[in-house]
Amino acid sequence: MMTKDNDTPTPQAVIPCPDLTEAIEFFTQRLGFRLEMIVPADAPRAAVVAGHGIRLRLESNEPISLNAEADAEGFIISRMNSAEAWHVGRAGMEYRDLIPGRLGGRFIASHIRIPDGGEVPDYVHFHKVRFQMIYCKAGWVRVVYEDQGEPFVLQAGDCVLQPPGIRHRVLESSPGLEVIEIGSPAIHETYVEHDMQLPTRRVLPERLFGGQRFARHIASEATWTDSTLAGCEVRDTGIAAATNGLASARVHRFAAAALANAHRHEGEFLFLFVLNGELGFVGSEEGGHQLTAGDCFVIPAGMEFTLQAGEKLELLEVSLPADLLQTSQF
Numbered sequence: 175m176m177t178k179d180n181d182t183p184t185p186q187a188v189i190p191c192p193d194l195t196e197a198i199e200f201f202t203q204r205l206g207f208r209l210e211m212i213v214p215a216d217a218p219r220a221a222v223v224a225g226h227g228i229r230l231r232l233e234s235n236e237p238i239s240l241n242a243e244a245d246a247e248g249f250i251i252s253r254m255n256s257a258e259a260w261h262v263g264r265a266g267m268e269y270r271d272l273i274p275g276r277l278g279g280r281f282i283a284s285h286i287r288i289p290d291g292g293e294v295p296d297y298v299h300f301h302k303v304r305f306q307m308i309y310c311k312a313g314w315v316r317v318v319y320e321d322q323g324e325p326f327v328l329q330a331g332d333c334v335l336q337p338p339g340i341r342h343r344v345l346e347s348s349p350g351l352e353v354i355e356i357g358s359p360a361i362h363e364t365y366v367e368h369d370m371q372l373p374t375r376r377v378l379p380e381r382l383f384g385g386q387r388f389a390r391h392i393a394s395e396a397t398w399t400d401s402t403l404a405g406c407e408v409r410d411t412g413i414a415a416a417t418n419g420l421a422s423a424r425v426h427r428f429a430a431a432a433l434a435n436a437h438r439h440e441g442e443f444l445f446l447f448v449l450n451g452e453l454g455f456v457g458s459e460e461g462g463h464q465l466t467a468g469d470c471f472v473i474p475a476g477m478e479f480t481l482q483a484g485e486k487l488e489l490l491e492v493s494l495p496a497d498l499l500q501t502s503q504f
Contacts (some may be wrong), residue, residue, distance in 0.1 A: 185226075186197065186397070190234075207223040210366050212363075214360075219234045250471060250472040251463060267287070270284065270286075272354075275382075280359060282361075283357075286311075287353075292349075295346045296344040298371070299341070301357070303336075303359070304357060304358045307334065308338065308355050309411075313349070313351035314347065316347070319336075319342045322378075332349070333390075335416050339383050385418065386418070389412045391411035391412050403434060408427075409424065414497065421443075422496035428451070429486070431482070432483055437477070441475060442475070442494040444498050446472075447469075448470065449490055457477055
């Protein structure tokens, strides 16, 4: 039987399902199969289950579809004030899609929340990704990672880089947990790890996973450095170093209003999320926009833009490659 890149045998049959969640529960809870893979995590459309000597692929009647042309290069803005934007994804978590169209399949950004908190019905798993990071926006969440020691708590402002293939698990959270998750590619498989228990006995902080190191940034211990823009400080999450410059994630905070120089970038990805305060954006092709807490946007390569920071603005910046905004004096 042919195998995939992760040595998982190819399913022997495909079963269309009107409700994928119900189908997974039926096969795993009533028939004794075990879940092996699900895709995508934010809105599952397919899963692989195995048991009794066979392996099956369950596919939703609403298949995975991605228009490779949709929003592949354009400016994208996502507003917080749309209550209809939330939906249930993997492990019962609620997701808000921050990049509709997914930049032609290149990136996904999700605002994830767990309103009630408590134990999370998660399992040891890993993702087939090129890049993935988690930023804790509100509340706290207890997690555990392969070869990184005992479980630990991410507090608001903390961040982790999840390198490709690292096994991990979400254990529990506070009520009102909110995190921002950014990954590439947009549609990637989540594989269940049945044979590994976490935490592992060994601790290997320098271990490479797909050429990247696990990185944990603790906001309360972070060093803020002065920006070239007056009244602005920056804290770096360490993702640039852990990915060897593939990506970076930084938080900017402003004591007073400020105007950044007009700028354009030639990078692959530039994502800005307003954590607190207000931010003005003026683009050469998009006109002006005012953003408040929870709003975010993606700025495409080649577009000239100006950013106007309001007083007490806090802004999460994620870019590929690292440090696209360094030359903008922002």
